[in-house]
Amino acid sequence: MSETFFHITAAVYFLATIVYSTYLFIRRDNLLKAAQWVIITGFAFHTATIALRWIAAGRTPATSFHESLNFFAWITVALFLFLLVKYKQRVLGAFVAPFALLLVITASFLPAEIVPLSPALESYWLPVHVILAFLGNAFFAMAFFLGVMYVIQDKYLKSRKLKGLYFILPSLETLDELNYKCLQYGFPLLTAAIITGAIWSEYATGSYWQWKHRQVWSLITWFLYAALLHGRLTAGWRGRKAAILSGVAFLCLISSFIIINIILGGAHGLSN
Amino acid sequence: MNLVIVGLNHKTSPIEIREKLSFPSGTIGEPLKKLVHGYGLAEGVILSTCNRVEVLAITGELEKGTQQIKRFLSDFHSIPLEILDEHLYVHQGEAAVKHLFRVAAGLDSMVLGEPQILGQVKDSYGYAVEHNTAGIIVNKLYHKAFQVSKRVRTETKIGESAVSISFAAVELARKIFGELSGKTAMLVGAGEMAELAARHLQTNGVREIMVANRTYEKAVELVKCFSGTAIMFREFPHYLKNVDIVIASTASPNFIIKPDQIHEVMKERRHKPMFFIDISVPRNVDPLVNNIDNCYVYDVDDLQGVVVANLQERHKEAEEAETIIVEEIDKFYRWIKSLDVVPTIIALRQECDAIRKAELARAMPSLQNLGPKEVKVIEAMTSAIVNKILHHPVTHLKREANKIEGDLYIDTIRKLFDLTVDEEAARKAAQSSDD
Numbered sequence: 001m002s003e004t005f006f007h008i009t010a011a012v013y014f015l016a017t018i019v020y021s022t023y024l025f026i027r028r029d030n031l032l033k034a035a036q037w038v039i040i041t042g043f044a045f046h047t048a049t050i051a052l053r054w055i056a057a058g059r060t061p062a063t064s065f066h067e068s069l070n071f072f073a074w075i076t077v078a079l080f081l082f083l084l085v086k087y088k089q090r091v092l093g094a095f096v097a098p099f100a101l102l103l104v105i106t107a108s109f110l111p112a113e114i115v116p117l118s119p120a121l122e123s124y125w126l127p128v129h130v131i132l133a134f135l136g137n138a139f140f141a142m143a144f145f146l147g148v149m150y151v152i153q154d155k156y157l158k159s160r161k162l163k164g165l166y167f168i169l170p171s172l173e174t175l176d177e178l179n180y181k182c183l184q185y186g187f188p189l190l191t192a193a194i195i196t197g198a199i200w201s202e203y204a205t206g207s208y209w210q211w212k213h214r215q216v217w218s219l220i221t222w223f224l225y226a227a228l229l230h231g232r233l234t235a236g237w238r239g240r241k242a243a244i245l246s247g248v249a250f251l252c253l254i255s256s257f258i259i260i261n262i263i264l265g266g267a268h269g270l271s272n
Numbered sequence: 273m274n275l276v277i278v279g280l281n282h283k284t285s286p287i288e289i290r291e292k293l294s295f296p297s298g299t300i301g302e303p304l305k306k307l308v309h310g311y312g313l314a315e316g317v318i319l320s321t322c323n324r325v326e327v328l329a330i331t332g333e334l335e336k337g338t339q340q341i342k343r344f345l346s347d348f349h350s351i352p353l354e355i356l357d358e359h360l361y362v363h364q365g366e367a368a369v370k371h372l373f374r375v376a377a378g379l380d381s382m383v384l385g386e387p388q389i390l391g392q393v394k395d396s397y398g399y400a401v402e403h404n405t406a407g408i409i410v411n412k413l414y415h416k417a418f419q420v421s422k423r424v425r426t427e428t429k430i431g432e433s434a435v436s437i438s439f440a441a442v443e444l445a446r447k448i449f450g451e452l453s454g455k456t457a458m459l460v461g462a463g464e465m466a467e468l469a470a471r472h473l474q475t476n477g478v479r480e481i482m483v484a485n486r487t488y489e490k491a492v493e494l495v496k497c498f499s500g501t502a503i504m505f506r507e508f509p510h511y512l513k514n515v516d517i518v519i520a521s522t523a524s525p526n527f528i529i530k531p532d533q534i535h536e537v538m539k540e541r542r543h544k545p546m547f548f549i550d551i552s553v554p555r556n557v558d559p560l561v562n563n564i565d566n567c568y569v570y571d572v573d574d575l576q577g578v579v580v581a582n583l584q585e586r587h588k589e590a591e592e593a594e595t596i597i598v599e600e601i602d603k604f605y606r607w608i609k610s611l612d613v614v615p616t617i618i619a620l621r622q623e624c625d626a627i628r629k630a631e632l633a634r635a636m637p638s639l640q641n642l643g644p645k646e647v648k649v650i651e652a653m654t655s656a657i658v659n660k661i662l663h664h665p666v667t668h669l670k671r672e673a674n675k676i677e678g679d680l681y682i683d684t685i686r687k688l689f690d691l692t693v694d695e696e697a698a699r700k701a702a703q704s705s706d707d
Contacts, residue, residue, distance in 0.1 A: 028592060029427070157448060158562060160574040162581040167429075171450035172545060236542030239566045 002052035003112070005045050006070070010108060012042035013101040020094040027168055032090055039097055043077045046104075050074050057114045059122065062130040065261040066110040072134050072257075073103035079138040087178060091168055095145035125200035132196060136189030137253065140225070143182035144250035147243035150175040154240050176238055179246055183232070187225050194218055213263065217256035224249040274334045275409070277363040277371050278341040279319070279326030282382050285359035293349055293356075295320040297395065301403045303348055308405045311340040315407040317414075319375075319396040321389070323382055328372065330409050334364050369413065369604060373597045376417040377424040378431070384586045385430035385593075390421050408683070413604075420600045427596060430589040438469040440578040441549045441570070442476050445517055448547050448568060453477035458515040460484050460508055460529075461522030462494045465551045469519050474498050482515065484508035486522070509533060513540040519549045520556035527558040534561050549575070616682050617666055619691040624658045 019035035050071065053061040062071040080096040083089055117126075149169055156166040169175075197218070198208045209215060228245050231237035237245070280290065295303055295318050307316040307327065315330040327345065331337025342360065346353040363371040371380070376393045378385045397414040400406035406414075425431050442452075449455055457478050459466045462485040470481055481500035484507070485491035491502040503511060512518070512534075522528060529548065538546070548569040550557040555571050562569040570578070632654055636642075642650075665685065672681045685691070 027588070029429075153447070157444070157568050160562075160570060160577065162578055163584075166447070166581075167585050171447050173448065173450040177450075238543050239545065241565060 002049050002056060005049040005052065006104075006108070006112075009042055009045040009049055010101070010104045012038060012045060013097060013104055016042055016093075016097040017101050020097045024094055024165060024168075027164075032093075035093060035097070036084070036090065039077065039093055040081065042100075043074075043081060046074050046077065053114070059117060060127040060130050062134065063117055063126075064111070064115050066107045066112045068134075068257075068261060069103045069107035069110070071130065072137060073100040073107070075131075075134045076100055076103075076138040076141050079135070079142060083142065083178075089146075089170065089174075089178065091149065091170070092142070092145055095148065096141075099141065099145070120204045121200075123200060123203055125196055125203060129193060129196040129200050132189050133193035136186045136193055137257075139182045139186030139189060140246075140250050140253055143179050143186060143246045146175050146179040146182065147246045147250075150179065150243040151240060151247075154243075172239065176242065179243060180232060180238075183225065183229055183246060187229055190218070190222055190225065194222060214260050217260060221249065221253045221256060224252055274331050274337060275328070275365060275368045275413070276331055276334060276337045276341060277326055277328045277368040278338060278345070278360055279324060280359045280361065281324035281326075281380065284361055289356075289359050290322070290325060292351060293320075293325045293345065294322075295325065297399070300399045303344075304400060304403045304405045306348065307341075307344050311344045313337060313340060315400075315410045316405045317396050317400040317410060319393060321392045324375075324380075326375070328368070328410070330407065338362055338364065366601060369601055370597060372413065372417050373420045373600060374594075376421040377593055377597065378421070379424075379590055379593055379597070384583065384590055387425075387431055390418070393417065393421075416600070416604050420597060423600065424593045424596050428589040428592045430586055430593055437551070437572070437575045437579060438465065438472050440575050440582065441469050441519075442472045443582075444549075444568070444570060444575075444578065445473065445547055446476070448545055449516060451477065454479050455516040456480045456482070456514055457517040457519065458482040458484065458508065458511065459494075460505075460518060460520045460556065461486075461524075461552065462490050463521035463551070466519045466521040467494060467497070469549060469551070470500075471498060473517065478517070482508075482511060484511075509537075512537045512546075516545070517547045517549065518557075519551065521550075521552045522556055523552070524556055525554055527556060529557040529561060531558055531560045531564060534564055534567060538564060538566065551575070613669055613682060616685060616691065617669060620666070620685065620689060621662065623689055623691060624662060625655075628654050628658050 016035055016038040019031060019038055023031040023035055050061060053067070060071075061067045077096060077100050080092060083092065150172060152165055153169040153172055153175065156162055156164075156169075157172070194215075197215070201210065201215075202208045228237070228242065228249055231245070232242055280293065282290070297320070300318060300320070304316060304318055307313060307318065307329065313329040313331050317328045319326045319328070325345075327341045329337060329341055331340070342353060342357065345351075345360075346356050372393075374380045376390055378387065378389050381389050393414075397406065397410070400410060445452060445455075452473065455478050457470060457473050457480070459470055459481065462483055474481060481495075481498055482503050483491040483495050483500055484503045484505045485494070486505045488502065488504060491505075494500075495502045518529070520529060534546070543566050545566040545568070548557045548561060548567065550569060550571045553572060557569050557571075559569060559571070561567050632650070636647075639650075669681055669685060
């Protein structure tokens with residue numbers, strides 16, 4: 001059942017991506033509204049997928065690579081819908097939909113069977129840790145999309161040739177503020193995820209910190225975002241520069257996430 | 273009933289013709305009355321603006337009515353019809369409804385989507401009401417036209433993008449700063465264009481406006497108009513760090529705002545964005561300033577380019593507006609139908625049934641020895657008579673109501689039977705078909 005819903009989710013996200021892309025070209029409001037309904041439908045199926053898998057596995061479905069990608073996509077769309085209601089940044093969906101699609105498609109190529117977690121790792125720290133970590137990642141993903149939107153809008157304004165997306169993208173200041181806000185939420189979440197991860201590691205293996213790949217990489221990401229926030233706060237980094245840096249930091253985060261899952265398999269190789 | 277529009281606009285005629293044909297609003301009662309009483313038209317409205325003169329009328333016969341309107345225009349302004357005719361356009365029936373909707377929505381205007389025309393159409397209808405030349409059809413038609421215009425404005429972005437240089441500057445500022453409230457602007461040089469742009473900025477929320485001018489007195493004078501601060505011209509660079517929007521319009525032959533200087537300013541203001549509007553020729557702001565992060569420089573040509581881009585975007589919105597209009601024409605006909613025919617039929621039936629019941633009540637006492645069965649037969653028989661008499665009129669009414677001439681039938685039926693249609697029911701029917 002969960003598998004069927006998973007495929008429907010992927011199909012609906014594909015449709016959402018198409019409708020959003022068409023909107024970017026034609027810029028008709030009806031299309032944007034339609035796209036929103038499509039992504040909401042996709043999210044409903046996605047939620048069902050996650051819930052069924054959660055029940056089937058009896059634990060948070062975010063340990064194998066397949067599960068992690070799927071969970072990350074779900075929490076990103078959830079965050080987008082929340083921001084949509086709160087800040088009315090509707091064009092953001094045109095970035096979220098293909099991103100969620102990409103994650104779900106990649107997940108579909110990976111082994112989907114439910115792998116039992118070693119008893120040592122079974123803990124209440126699992127849901128706390130993964131939800132904090134992925135919510136943080138989702139905020140960083142939003143910061144990245146907002147950064148991309150900023151760079152595009154800045155390019156239009158600098159070139160003084162206004163066309164296409166210029167007419168639908170929000171103002172530079174709005175994009176910059178929201179980018180900053182997403183970092184401000186994402187960073188404490190990442191920090192909390194690292195701390196809970198360490199506690200969980202202590203609980204499972206008896207050691208807080210083992211300098212494993214996962215831990216090293218998350219520390220690097222943490223330092224990158226810390227530097228970016230510091231620069232914004234004290235050195236007046238903003239606008240294009242800050243947008244590009246939030247992009248770089250996010251790409252680092254994503255590649256570390258992929259590399260680690262490929263090298264070590266699920267659950268950061270802690271089970272080995 | 274048939275609807276005709278005869279008129280001319282900026283596309284079909286030169287200003288020399290338009291000015292001769294215009295009707296001043298102060299004395300519009302006279303031509304309106306002449307149009308309706310002197311030329312045999314049922315209802316009439318005259319729209320006269322600097323870009324168009326149009327006469328809308330309801331007539332018994334389309335072709336005859338069209339000729340009558342043309343004759344009226346020619347007679348009233350003493351211009352031979354041969355000269356006038358080549359500039360005039362004619363819209364009849366559904367095409368006329370569409371034309372009216374398009375005009376009210378600004379789709380037929382010189383500047384696509386401009387909002388003033390709606391006010392002018394409203395005024396023209398107001399004059400017709402005032403001088404009793406607007407009847408049932410014109411009333412319906414114009415209220416629908418106002419609704420359509422509103423819908424076009426809320427559902428498309430046709431009125432949104434700025435199509436004059438100073439508005440374009442304000443819109444750019446919004447795309448950079450988002451909300452303009454709390455932002456500060458500075459005029460360097462106090463030309464007329466700069467003043468206009470400053471006014472637009474202020475109505476859009478800019479908090480503080482500084483004015484620096486070589487003649488300090490002129491700056492002081494200008495500042496009074498929009499409550500700003502006058503500063504000495506040579507001191508303006510010191511204030512730049514607190515300014516978000518700079519409007520330069522001095523007569524200086526050289527650049528007065530240079531990259532080196534702005535580099536320093538940007539550091540001091542922690543790289544908060546700055547927007548330079550350079551409306552001076554020769555230019556006052558070195559274009560290299562645009563290369564500095566978070567600085568945006570637009571000269572007159574750039575702003576002109578923005579206006580062109582906005583107009584193109586409006587054309588795209590106009591396509592969407594056209595589909596709305598087609599939809600609304602369809603709705604309009606259904607609306608007329610539901611407004612008139614249903615309540616009219618109900619009123620007609622009620623009227624006849626009331627007569628039947630009254631007559632029955634009068635006759636019954638003189639008929640004695642009737643059992644309940646006989647009473648029933650008489651009831652059924654009288655009802656059948658009423659229903660059979662009404663059958664054909666009602667069927668025809670229903671069929672004809674789909675056409676624009678349907679109003680004629682409805683009007684006639686109402687007059688012949690002296691029906692008063694329940695206003696409340698009519699309004700409800702109108703609303704439900706409107707949603």
